[in-house]
Amino acid sequence: MSDNLRRNLLLKHMKKADAVIESAAENNSSDTSLGESQDTLGSMPDFNSAIHSQHSVVQSSDTANLETWDEYFDKKENIRFEERNFNFNTYYTLPKSAASSSIPIFIFHHGAGSSGLSFANLARTLSEKLDGKCGCIAFDARGHGNTTVIDSDLDVSYNRKNFVSDFKSLLEYVYSTLLVDIPKEKLSIILLGHSLGGSICTFTFPTLSAELRKHTTGVTMLDIIEEAAKEALNKVDHFLSVTPNVFKSYHEAIDWYVRHGLSKNRTSANIAVPSLFRKFTSGKVVRITNLQSFRPFWDTWFSDLSHYFVTLPTSKLLILAGNDNLDKELIIGQMQGKYQLVVFNESGHFIQEDEANKTAITLIDFWKRNDNKNVVIKTNWGSAK
Amino acid sequence: MSRDNFNFKFSQCFGDKADIVVTEADIITASEFDHTGNFLATGDKGGRVVLFERSNSKHCEYKFLTEFQSHDAEFDYLKSLEIEEKINQIKWLKPVQRSHFLLSTNDKTIKLWKIYEKNIKLVSENNLSEGFGIKQKNLLNNNSTANTGPESMKSVLKLQNLRLPVLSQHDKIIAATPKRIYANAHTYHINSISPNSDQETFLSADDLRINLWNYDLPEESFNIVDIKPVNMEELTEVITSAEFHPQECNLLMYSSSKGTIKLCDMRLNALCDDKPMVFEEYTNPINHNFFTEITSSISDIKFSPNGRYIASRDYLTVKIWDINMNNKPLKTINIHEQLKERLSDTYENDAIFDKFEVEFSGDSSSIMTGSYNNNFMIYPDVVKTSDDTGIVKTFDDNQQQQQQQNNNNNISHGIHNANGSGSSSNRNKISHSHKQHKRNSNSNSNNNNDEEDEDEDLDVDNDNNEKIDEIVLQADKTAFRNKQFGSLSQRTARNKEWGDDIDFKKSILHFSWHPRENSIAIAATNNLFIFSAL
Numbered sequence A: 001m002s003d004n005l006r007r008n009l010l011l012k013h014m015k016k017a018d019a020v021i022e023s024a025a026e027n028n029s030s031d032t033s034l035g036e037s038q039d040t041l042g043s044m045p046d047f048n049s050a051i052h053s054q055h056s057v058v059q060s061s062d063t064a065n066l067e068t069w070d071e072y073f074d075k076k077e078n079i080r081f082e083e084r085n086f087n088f089n090t091y092y093t094l095p096k097s098a099a100s101s102s103i104p105i106f107i108f109h110h111g112a113g114s115s116g117l118s119f120a121n122l123a124r125t126l127s128e129k130l131d132g133k134c135g136c137i138a139f140d141a142r143g144h145g146n147t148t149v150i151d152s153d154l155d156v157s158y159n160r161k162n163f164v165s166d167f168k169s170l171l172e173y174v175y176s177t178l179l180v181d182i183p184k185e186k187l188s189i190i191l192l193g194h195s196l197g198g199s200i201c202t203f204t205f206p207t208l209s210a211e212l213r214k215h216t217t218g219v220t221m222l223d224i225i226e227e228a229a230k231e232a233l234n235k236v237d238h239f240l241s242v243t244p245n246v247f248k249s250y251h252e253a254i255d256w257y258v259r260h261g262l263s264k265n266r267t268s269a270n271i272a273v274p275s276l277f278r279k280f281t282s283g284k285v286v287r288i289t290n291l292q293s294f295r296p297f298w299d300t301w302f303s304d305l306s307h308y309f310v311t312l313p314t315s316k317l318l319i320l321a322g323n324d325n326l327d328k329e330l331i332i333g334q335m336q337g338k339y340q341l342v343v344f345n346e347s348g349h350f351i352q353e354d355e356a357n358k359t360a361i362t363l364i365d366f367w368k369r370n371d372n373k374n375v376v377i378k379t380n381w382g383s384a385k
Numbered sequence B: 001m002s003r004d005n006f007n008f009k010f011s012q013c014f015g016d017k018a019d020i021v022v023t024e025a026d027i028i029t030a031s032e033f034d035h036t037g038n039f040l041a042t043g044d045k046g047g048r049v050v051l052f053e054r055s056n057s058k059h060c061e062y063k064f065l066t067e068f069q070s071h072d073a074e075f076d077y078l079k080s081l082e083i084e085e086k087i088n089q090i091k092w093l094k095p096v097q098r099s100h101f102l103l104s105t106n107d108k109t110i111k112l113w114k115i116y117e118k119n120i121k122l123v124s125e126n127n128l129s130e131g132f133g134i135k136q137k138n139l140l141n142n143n144s145t146a147n148t149g150p151e152s153m154k155s156v157l158k159l160q161n162l163r164l165p166v167l168s169q170h171d172k173i174i175a176a177t178p179k180r181i182y183a184n185a186h187t188y189h190i191n192s193i194s195p196n197s198d199q200e201t202f203l204s205a206d207d208l209r210i211n212l213w214n215y216d217l218p219e220e221s222f223n224i225v226d227i228k229p230v231n232m233e234e235l236t237e238v239i240t241s242a243e244f245h246p247q248e249c250n251l252l253m254y255s256s257s258k259g260t261i262k263l264c265d266m267r268l269n270a271l272c273d274d275k276p277m278v279f280e281e282y283t284n285p286i287n288h289n290f291f292t293e294i295t296s297s298i299s300d301i302k303f304s305p306n307g308r309y310i311a312s313r314d315y316l317t318v319k320i321w322d323i324n325m326n327n328k329p330l331k332t333i334n335i336h337e338q339l340k341e342r343l344s345d346t347y348e349n350d351a352i353f354d355k356f357e358v359e360f361s362g363d364s365s366s367i368m369t370g371s372y373n374n375n376f377m378i379y380p381d382v383v384k385t386s387d388d389t390g391i392v393k394t395f396d397d398n399q400q401q402q403q404q405q406n407n408n409n410n411i412s413h414g415i416h417n418a419n420g421s422g423s424s425s426n427r428n429k430i431s432h433s434h435k436q437h438k439r440n441s442n443s444n445s446n447n448n449n450d451e452e453d454e455d456e457d458l459d460v461d462n463d464n465n466e467k468i469d470e471i472v473l474q475a476d477k478t479a480f481r482n483k484q485f486g487s488l489s490q491r492t493a494r495n496k497e498w499g500d501d502i503d504f505k506k507s508i509l510h511f512s513w514h515p516r517e518n519s520i521a522i523a524a525t526n527n528l529f530i531f532s533a534l
Helices: A004-026 A047-053 A116-129 A160-176 A196-207 A210-214 A226-234 A236-242 A250-259 A266-272 A291-301 A305-310 A328-335 A356-370 B150-156 B343-348 B397-402 B407-413 B424-433 B446-455 B477-482 B488-496
Strands: A075-081 A086-093 A103-109 A135-139 A187-194 A216-222 A277-279 A285-287 A315-320 A340-343 B009-014 B028-033 B039-044 B048-056 B061-069 B074-076 B081-083 B089-092 B100-105 B110-125 B166-182 B192-195 B201-205 B209-214 B217-226 B239-244 B251-256 B261-265 B277-279 B300-303 B309-313 B317-322 B331-334 B358-360 B367-370 B375-379 B471-474 B510-513 B519-524 B527-532
Touching: A075 A160, A086 A116, A086 A160, A103 A116, A103 A160, A103 A196, A103 A356, A116 A135, A116 A187, A116 A266, A116 A356, A160 A187, A160 A196, A160 A210, A160 A291, A187 A196, A187 A356, A196 A216, A196 A305, A210 A216, A216 A356, A226 A236, A226 A291, A226 A305, A236 A291, A250 A266, A250 A277, A250 A285, A285 B074, A305 A315, A305 A328, A315 A356, B009 B061, B028 B089, B028 B519, B028 B527, B039 B089, B039 B100, B039 B519, B061 B166, B089 B192, B100 B192, B166 B217, B201 B217, B201 B239, B209 B239, B239 B300, B251 B300, B261 B309, B300 B358, B309 B358, B317 B367, B358 B510, B367 B510, B375 B519, B471 B488
Parallel strands: A103 A135, A103 A187, A187 A216, A216 A315, A315 A340, B028 B510, B192 B239
Antiparallel strands: A075 A086, A086 A135, A277 A285, B009 B527, B028 B039, B039 B048, B048 B061, B074 B081, B089 B100, B100 B110, B110 B166, B192 B201, B201 B209, B209 B217, B239 B251, B251 B261, B261 B277, B300 B309, B309 B317, B317 B331, B358 B367, B367 B375, B375 B471, B510 B519, B519 B527
């Protein structure tokens, strides 16, 4: 594999030679330097098959027992944004029917080092609870999962601004394409971000068009507090040094996550953890996203988050896992009733994975309460004429 | 070193000797002796580095010292590529006090490792351990449970009885830590690293670029050679190996897939690819065959330890160059004549792309390289340091019968004309009557000359019949048996008879020669063989 450039170069010469031979063989009669005209040279050995036959078949037994995304989402699509230079890997489930007065569309943004399938379990739970009358959309952000770069020679930056622009492009795309079949007056978009995703959702909201904002019912953040996050980043080096990046199989990776308390729910882990790794031809699974590579951008991620969240001109929900103390802005905001605060004490950092059920109930509640389409104002006028 | 000392015998073998399926990760991909020869490092496909230490100075014996995971597999997100953890090269640095340093590299990242002895201290005595305090004896019976009564505790911990816990030496382990990680400097796969003689800088070479690093600064490196064309479609050659001169800190050389070696002086220019000295042998295009382009690709180049010669290895030959003469090599040695007819086979099974190494002996006079069927070749004293008195090889059967089987004789009996094919008896006759003349040899036309010689006789004044000592040994299970069997020459003769089935999977690509004695370490898939002439 490390020989590719050299090998391809040398083989290129052979291919040229091949062409020469074939053309020469056709000119049998006129070309005396080839010797007897009856002489034909056999065809070139097929080097491609030789190379490929040496790669062993990847064992499929490793993934045999694991569920795949299609048990959780209806569709998986690569949405290509040339201007963003990325192909975003997106999973989504569209509402099965538009029968009710309001259709919630939950759009998820995962955190750093995670992937869209972190919300798989939550998405399925929501669909079940709402009887398919809701939409769920999750995607892999830049630098994560199966989202790929279009032109790798261009600079790729991971500061919050880029993530926000990516998310905005995606939302606009979703609004104008995927959701186009749903009557606009029934649309209730809810943005939900976990950890870094929460920060991105908060900062994306003001950048959205007026029309999109009108249809957005609320913004939710999962387990993210500005000060706590900044402190955690300072200590992340130790965490990264003890977290292995290579496992022998998907199962080993899942086991490690569960054993170390990073995931408390095995069902969620089974779908979320494998999406963080790529299986190499040698059989090993290697982590796709190296958090160290984001280091230069860390300080852009959470700056001013609390303030912005509290002042967002929409309904807000903050779900915490109970370990952290609110910072000053959030405490004041909560006392002033600017947002709803829910705490799940039993949960780990990945609330959507660990407590998918409770989160779903909370979200549905949040949507119903804040969605004015559900409110029926009884009026005494106009009925009896 | 005189020729007596080339009677290489099998000494040790490390690794799983069972013949069955070899785990990919155990295949050894790099091996290197340090500057003293007391330490040997090997790297494998699984990214591990294993160190051995000389355990006996009289006999060539090594014992396992330590092992550590140097590199791990990585995923390059932007290019969506797998980065293998296979160790491509290991190079030792000069030791500092009591720690050893080495550089190891995979395709993308170079790491500087420090290996040192660590004393583990443990608390050997503390206040709650037995034997402390007078009243302890009464408590011995109760001590097994965790809860000793409060009264008994008090009696232990009287002021007079308190002692500071004592740390004492428990164990000594060999620890390895990565001191520096030089990453993200190469777009293509790193094929060589080379420490400079100034002990402050080193170079790393990938397919198209060579970078210069300072050991202390992992964040920056300077690009000194760049052969990337503006348009990748016009790519014609890649860099295959690079090395610093062992004494001159300003000289470096690199080889290309086109069969050229370029010797550059860093003092001339910041970017060194401007006016290098180009070592290339002109071969008449008429003699080119279908595969010449591929077989002329140089796979490894080495400076001799005295800095006067360069050895280059391409698929079929080893060429020895004088550093001051770049128009033709001093000598060309055909390694495996048998392969010349089988080139299409090697092309089909990809063996033609194998990259063999070449090594000088510590005194710069001998060369070693590897081949297939687990064979490796040693050419004793093939590099002449002074003008030739010629290699007068007068060996005849009479001599051989008279003398005892001692080293000298063994070698003389086993002399082969490496440039030709034919039975050994024929050769002996030729060598008996032949005198040596010029140094240069032309690899291509030797076959013809052989026949002529047989007919003519002594005084053929022929440039082309350079006789080259060759010792061919095999690094596999037969080595265990052959330890007692047969003279060196007989073994060599046996090993050269390849017949029709060449095992291309059993290639000796990586090996290392001890810098001060005639001992060599050979990597054969997952086994490490040590041969020694001591």
